[in-house]
Amino acid sequence: MDEHRDPDHWKDLSSMEIAHSTYVRNAMSANEWHTRYNLAKFGKSVDRTEWDMQPQTYNAYYNPSNNEICVPGCNIIVPGYERVMADDAILYSIIGGGTFGHEITHGFDDQGCQYDEQGNLNNWWTNEDSTKFFTKTKMIVEQFNGYTAVDSLHINGEQTQGENIADLAGVMMGYESFKNTRQFKEEQRIAGLTPDERYFLGYAFGWMINMRPEGIASQVKSDVHSPAQFRVIGPLMDISEVYATFGIKSTDTMYRPENMRVKIW
């Protein structure tokens, strides 16, 4: 596998019009530049060296055409821990699960599953596997359709399903990896918390975001990601270990009957 510290080619942004005018004008120019850039790709072969993000971007992505995940160095930071190393539970939940596990799963979500190992749109699944997979993804669509994000506005389970699948499998992937650490095996308590408590709380910690109701409403209508709050409670409500860790009972708000808990990967 290729490793790259920096992009092979830096994008030439010199034609992007940025001026000391207004923020909105600059944002529009940047959008316009990116739209033109993407339109220019039409009919050409895939550039497998392209980076869709800058090294200093706090984000990560999966690109089905390249069969790759891209995690800019900036994303290997735990908020609040810029100068010290967080404990394993936090590293494995936020970076292991929320970033690497999440991005890898995109290769096997409702969209990523349609691309073969060369990155081409080509159905490589048996009918039986597809049927089983889509029975499970239907459950996660229904789960998220049931969440009210703001006022009476529900999350769109169909629109957000790829991200919700990636979140759920990501948390589990990080958790399975965390089980191999010494901190987990020795059941080390830190600040009075067990490894399991720290792992799941750590995952939630990574999503502490403040948004105005208008921002949440706009996200629900236009974004493939569920609002941060539901990126935490959604997947965690599907994981039986969470119930055991926090002693969640059938009368609790975060309870989901066992037969409704989604497990895809």
Ligand SMILES: [Zn+2]
């Ligand atoms: Zn994602």
